[in-house]
Amino acid sequence: MKNYLIIAMILVSGWTIAQDKMICKTGNITFEASVPSFEEVKATNTNVTVVLNPKTAEIASLALVKGFRFKVALMEEHFNENYMESDRYPKALFKGKIENFNVDSLNETPKNFTINGKLELHGKTVAVKTIAQMSQSGSGITLVSDFSVNASDFDISIPAVVKKKVSNKINIHVDALLK
Template structure:
């Protein structure tokens, strides 16, 4: 009987610790490196994991590079083999903190928060600062953020043959519903 009580207490305490964090396993990341007058260079990953600790404002995200889908299959192949080298660098990781975050202050109207963190991609880590729009709904906390990074900051080289068709500046959009 004593053992059952201890096991029950461990399960309850584990459950309460798990409830401290909010998670989304179906977040969206879209990136675009298009250049006007050329074919669109754009991809979306709809299986991005985002974790938020609402008490501390700490936030983290993980995206598998092979999860990005392009309109053109050949672009996807080039992205994975030549640019990102997905077999060698299979994921992108973001870890950061939302400044002055207070989950209790969220309403249905989006509110701007500054996020500072580090993005690890292609074996390099770069500091990122962005504004995220966050709101509270019955189903959770919605987070939407837009920011830009340079491919060259991550040692991603764009071959001379396509240098005029692919931008070094990559615009990134993140959309997640944390529950």
């Protein structure tokens, strides 16, 4: 009986600790590297994991590179094989901290927070600072953020043949509902 009590206490304490983190497994990341007057270079990944620890304000996100979908299949193939080398670098990972974050200050009105962190992509890690709009509703915390990075910062080379058709500046949009 004593063993059952100890096991139950461990399970309950583990469950309580797990509740400290909020998670989203269906976050969206859209990136665009389009250039005016040329074909749209845009893709979306709808299976992004985002984890937030409201007590420490630490946030992390993981996206599988092969999860990005383009309108044109050939563009997706070139993205994975030639640009991102997704077999060699399968993940995009962000780890950061939200400045002055207090979960109790959130309500239905979006509030801006600065996030400082590091984005690891294509074998390189780059510091990123962005503003995220966050709000709380009955279904969880919504996080929306837009920021830009340069492909060249991650040693992603754009071949001369398409240099005028693909921007070095990559605009990124993140949308997640953390529960």
